[in-house]
Amino acid sequence: MQNFLIFAILILGFIITFQIARASEFVSVIRGEEKTRKQTNKINAALLLVFLIVGMFGVYWTQHTLGDKILKLGTSASDHGILVDRMIKYTLIATGIVFVGTQTLLFWYSFKYQESDKRTVYYFPHNNKLELLWTVVPAIVLTILIGFGIVYWYRITGAAPANAMQIEVTGSQFKWEFRYPGKDGVFGKKYYKNIDEANDNPLGQIWEDAANHDDIYESGQIHLVVGKPVKLIIGAKDVIHSVGLPHFRLKMDAVPGTPTTLWFTPIKTTKDMIKETGNGKFVYEIACDQMCGAGHTGMRGEIIVETQEEFDQWMASQKPKYVQMKEAAAAPAAPAAAAKDSVAAPAPATADSITAAGAAKKDSTAK
Numbered sequence: 001m002q003n004f005l006i007f008a009i010l011i012l013g014f015i016i017t018f019q020i021a022r023a024s025e026f027v028s029v030i031r032g033e034e035k036t037r038k039q040t041n042k043i044n045a046a047l048l049l050v051f052l053i054v055g056m057f058g059v060y061w062t063q064h065t066l067g068d069k070i071l072k073l074g075t076s077a078s079d080h081g082i083l084v085d086r087m088i089k090y091t092l093i094a095t096g097i098v099f100v101g102t103q104t105l106l107f108w109y110s111f112k113y114q115e116s117d118k119r120t121v122y123y124f125p126h127n128n129k130l131e132l133l134w135t136v137v138p139a140i141v142l143t144i145l146i147g148f149g150i151v152y153w154y155r156i157t158g159a160a161p162a163n164a165m166q167i168e169v170t171g172s173q174f175k176w177e178f179r180y181p182g183k184d185g186v187f188g189k190k191y192y193k194n195i196d197e198a199n200d201n202p203l204g205q206i207w208e209d210a211a212n213h214d215d216i217y218e219s220g221q222i223h224l225v226v227g228k229p230v231k232l233i234i235g236a237k238d239v240i241h242s243v244g245l246p247h248f249r250l251k252m253d254a255v256p257g258t259p260t261t262l263w264f265t266p267i268k269t270t271k272d273m274i275k276e277t278g279n280g281k282f283v284y285e286i287a288c289d290q291m292c293g294a295g296h297t298g299m300r301g302e303i304i305v306e307t308q309e310e311f312d313q314w315m316a317s318q319k320p321k322y323v324q325m326k327e328a329a330a331a332p333a334a335p336a337a338a339a340k341d342s343v344a345a346p347a348p349a350t351a352d353s354i355t356a357a358g359a360a361k362k363d364s365t366a367k
């Protein structure tokens with residue numbers, strides 16, 4: 001029924017438009033074609049001017065109303081973000097001047113130089129100087145802007161400093177998971193077939209690899225040190241996600257099977273930002289920047305930027321996943337207590353049986 005109504009409305013609309021067009025044609029015949037054409041021309045010229053004024057006001061109004069939503073992020077909280085902000089500013093200034101200039105001339109001239117009986121048309125086919133000017137000037141401006149961009153791009157995507165803290169970031173529908181390499185500074189090996197949420201191995205760490213034994217696993221939230229470079233090693237378990245860091249002005253795709261990296265130095269602590277924004281609940285956000293499914297908008301992670309002392313204190317309170325798992329496995333007599341730390345209720349009794357199961361799985365796929 002609804003479809004029929006929509007169809008009927010469309011048909012009626014078509015008939016009405018057709019009839020109006022026909023009626024105006026008859027009117028123009030009665031009035032005289034030439035006169036009508038001139039009149040329409042005048043109306044169109046005036047409408048172009050109206051379009052310019054309304055359009056320019058629209059541009060101003062959108063900035064005025066929505067600009068806050070962007071600017072509320074405050075000044076950038078990372079060193080790279082300052083470069084990005086600077087680049088956006090210069091680009092907006094250059095394109096803004098060109099936009100206002102060209103649009104004003106385009107619509108104003110259409111109005112001012114509309115058809116007139118008092119004026120003969122000046123035939124102006126070609127001018128080398130002008131062509132050179134409007135080719136060379138934009139080329140120079142664009143080269144400068146792109147040059148800036150390339151230099152910044154290499155700085156942002158280039159190798160991280162040797163003293164950078166490393167954090168592995170893994171996206172999946174619909175959450176962020178993190179891993180710190182622990183005291184040895186080395187990430188243990190992982191294998192995607194080892195991913196086993198039920199047995200407390202969400203990243204698929206290979207427990208036989210001793211480098212895994214001190215790796216710290218975090219879900220949803222990470223801690224960074226202010227003024228200390230951090231390198232993110234980014235991956236995904238299912239589809240393509242993207243690590244979006246609006247306050248740091250950075251983003252990088254999280255691709256299954258192809259690790260990507262991103263490094264930056266946070267320059268303001270969370271406390272600094274609370275003071276700066278006046279928002280007591282301020283928290284740095286990791287937003288998924290790649291449409292990844294139904295829960296995409298809720299795929300949120302949090303970053304706490306703090307001083308080295310605060311970070312060390314927090315890190316000292318963290319237990320490696322391996323230790324957590326061992327402890328849960330060593331306490332089979334008290335399943336209620338174990339269930340608190342480990343998601344797995346009917347899980348294998350020992351860590352050894354978990355690794356054995358993982359190894360068996362690998363063997364079966366190797367055949």
Ligand SMILES: [Cu+2]
Pocket residue numbers: 171172174240241242288289290291292296299
């Ligand atoms: Cu996502």
